[in-house]
Amino acid sequence: MILPRLRRCLQLGCLLFGLAPLAQAEHALTLYGEAPRYPADFSHFSWVNPTAPKGGTLRLAGLNGFDSLNPFIAKGNAADQLGLLYDTLTFHSPDEPFTEYGLLAQRIERDPHNRFVRFHLRPQARFNDGQPLTAEDVKFSFDILLEKGHPMYRQYYADVSAVVIEGPHQVRFDFKHADNRELPLIIGQLQILPRHWWAERDFSRTSLEPPLGSGPYRLVKVDAGRSLRYERVKDWWAADLPVTRGQYNFDVISIDYYRDMSVALEAFKAGRFDFNLEYSAKDWATGYDSPALRDGRFIKEALPNRNPVGMQGFAFNLRRPMFQDRRVREAIALLFDFEWSNKQLFFGAYKRNQSYFENSELAARGLPDAAQLALLEPWRGQVPDEVFSTPFAAPRSDASGIIREQTRRAYQLLQEAGYRIDNDRMVDAQGQPLAFEFLLAQANLERVVLPFKRNLASLGIDLQIRRVDVSQYINRMRSRDFDMTSMVWSQSNSPGNEQREYWHSSSADNPGSRNYLGLKDPAIDALVDGLVNADSRQSLLNHARALDRVLLWGHYVVPNYYIDTWRIAHWQHIRRPERTPEYDYSLMSWWHADADAAGNEESR
Known part of the structure; x- marks a missing residue:
């Protein structure tokens, strides 16, 4: 005798052990x-x-x-x-x-x-x-x-x-x-x-x-x-x-x-x-x-x-050799003076991005707790040491427009990475200048990038602003033909599969993905997979906060601002x-x- 539920299952084409x-x-x-x-x-x-x-x-x-x-x-x-x-x-x-x-x-x-x-x-x-x-x-x-x-x-x-x-x-x-x-x-x-x-x-x-x-x-x-x-x-x-x-x-x-x-x-x-x-x-x-x-x-x-506002920032294209050294990326990020920009350009309206999950409980704050450490420990030595020891904080200035301490630290990092000043230009060991292009499609963003360009020039770094029409911008982003650009990675209260599109190695070489950075990192892959597969809200929070720390200390973007x-x-x-x-x-x-x-x- 076929039980009613089994009969219904067979009518629907289900397998006895299978599937639905x-x-x-x-x-x-x-x-x-x-x-x-x-x-x-x-x-x-x-x-x-x-x-x-x-x-x-x-x-x-x-x-x-x-x-x-x-x-x-x-x-x-x-x-x-x-x-x-x-x-x-x-x-x-x-x-x-x-x-x-x-x-x-x-x-x-x-x-x-x-x-x-x-x-x-x-x-x-x-x-x-x-x-x-x-x-x-x-x-x-x-x-x-x-x-x-x-x-x-x-x-x-x-x-x-x-x-x-x-x-x-x-x-x-x-x-x-x-x-x-x-x-x-x-x-x-x-x-x-x-x-x-x-x-x-x-x-x-x-x-x-x-x-x-x-x-x-x-x-x-x-x-x-x-x-x-x-x-x-x-x-x-x-x-x-x-x-x-x-x-x-x-x-x-x-x-x-x-x-x-x-x-x-x-x-x-x-x-x-x-x-x-x-x-x-x-x-x-x-x-x-x-x-x-x-x-x-x-x-x-x-x-x-x-809503979580995610991360807005100036994004590095890690496919470019000059951006593959974390010290170079950190040095460049130090030269964005948010406090001056907020005062002079934004009427004090904005807050500084300090997280990839900003404006939410998903954001990493302070030092990692025991649950986050359990996720991060397998990757000790493969992720920056600061992930374990130092709460991330974007650099701060007094809004005067004078950023001597940040400039001094940036110069130190560049020297450690093998750069030197030659003829008022920052050059690497082969004499190649540190020069790159900022791709943008919106005219109003240019006033934000220009002060950044001046700060970079004070260390001999050449930033050229390239403004293109929307169609060309879309095509260049799809083909990953850029050095740096302004990006926003939106987030929700329940991040999930889209994180693979943003950060996972499997999407890095996919021209249709939002992994514009070209990120390929096994630690980030593991944390993303764990976040997607989280079986509770607390597990989701732990994975998001651990992922946030690794992304922040990787200095993959120059954090901008949010409201x-x-x-x-x-x-x-x-x-x-x-x-x-x-x-x-x-x-x-x-x-x-x-x-x-x-x-x-x-x-x-």
């Missing part, structure tokens, strides 16, 4: 099996206005144009907001560190031993041409991304062994091993593509044809490199789900592109677009002054940002909910005041 018995179905996934904030019967997130009116236009700004509407490949410069076209299996909650709630997936089953995850799709899910979205589309999306998509997908999903269609609305992802606890959650973030639409198109090529999706918006107008117009899908299949209620309220989202941020700011003050997320401390302090601000027609506000708020300006007719989620400002939960007025008028 039914697990407990849930409405949400959390990293370590903890209870999600919202129960299975929740009606909406607490940070939305569930009765937000629909209507109006949200006008946004883009920078530097675009030449592709395919964001999934390593070619071209993709347009902004293309994620609005696609639904994902799950929806990430921005008021929890790492929780995924079902979107396309009505129910989710994670194997207790983490050997697989199964998604039960909502039968009502549709693409925006009316075609049903099925398990075939999920498998197609995964396969095409690995086969023809950006190389990062192959790294990101490397631990998936198979995708099995178990029925029209049921799909299972099998794993190569049980150690990667994050994998079920990041699979849930997979954007689902329509198999029938791509059957007649080449996924590997850039295109300006508006793609088909199942998401809340359609792309209805494209002016290549200049503007985009998205329109809300009025009969969107997911409009009344708990995870979407109160969101995607604008009937139209339009994006006009500008050559640089300075031009865009002037356009914002003139009322040409509605919302601006400001990155420049100088512009935030002085650039918004206008009659419209004084009259209250638009608002400036700084919202708390509780722990979102600097936002918006015109008064754009409204937002009273509560902002902890880890996002959630623009898609905002709405247009005219729509609000229209709704009130209709209700009277």
Whole structure:
């Protein structure tokens, strides 16, 4: 007699010892099996206005144009907001560190031993041409991304062994091993593509044809490199789900592109677009002054940002022989005067990056504790001694612009590395000058690099600033054709597989990865693998802090600066909910005041 569960397993094509018995179905996934904030019967997130009116236009700004509407490949410069076209299996909650709630997936089953995850799709899910979205589309999306998509997908999903269609609305992802606890959650973030639409198109090529999706918006107008117009899908299949209620309220989202941020700011003050997320401390302090601000027609506000900010810094390309000596990298880093720059250029707005997981509990502070030492001891002698003995601290100055002590220490390090001054130039033992190029695409960054260039020149180091257009910058970064550039490595509260893209040897020679540094270090590899495979929050913290120490003392970047708020300006007719989620400002939960007025008028 076949037991009901075994019969069900055989019907689904399972192996008797294998591979995918039914697990407990849930409405949400959390990293370590903890209870999600919202129960299975929740009606909406607490940070939305569930009765937000629909209507109006949200006008946004883009920078530097675009030449592709395919964001999934390593070619071209993709347009902004293309994620609005696609639904994902799950929806990430921005008021929890790492929780995924079902979107396309009505129910989710994670194997207790983490050997697989199964998604039960909502039968009502549709693409925006009316075609049903099925398990075939999920498998197609995964396969095409690995086969023809950006190389990062192959790294990101490397631990998936198979995708099995178990029925029209049921799909299972099998794993190569049980150690990667994050994998079920990041699979849930997979954007689902329509198999029938791509059957007649080449996924590997850039295109300006508006793609088909199942998401809340359609792309209805494209002016290549200049503007985009998205329109809300009025009969969107997911409009009344708990995870979407109160969101995607604008009937139209339009994006006009500008050559640089300075031009865009002037356009914002003139009322040409509605919302601006400001990155420049100088512009935030002085650039918004206008009659419209004084009259209250638009608002400036700084919202708390509780996300880890990661590392922003001037990145060394370790593939260059001159940067392979840690002493040379440390010497160069000593000559960046943050305190002077913060005072003279940034109006005192920034804090100094002291961690690759800055602004979070993941950051290494003080000396390593016993748990971190247990991870680091096997690598003693292969990582810098300071990892064990000295808390990392970026150099500090008195903001006067005079950095004699830092310059003296930098000169000492360079001498130890075999350099000397010859004819006012810093040269190595072969007489080759220490000279390199700083590659940038943003004009406003040049004012930050120029004082750094002057400090380097005081020691005979020649830094040339090379500004290129965005397309050339992208191509040069992909081909690793740079000496130094400005980089940001973003982080989340639950770092995982992306760390392999950032630091792991397996990604160093992959032109599509974010291992721009060219890092190849067995100690870093082991710590990254341990972080990805962490089986508890405490283990994750231990691995992140140990990894942070090794990265910091490797002097792979010149640490820059960060801010722990979102600097936002918006015109008064754009409204937002009273509560902002902890880890996002959630623009898609905002709405247009005219729509609000229209709704009130209709209700009277």
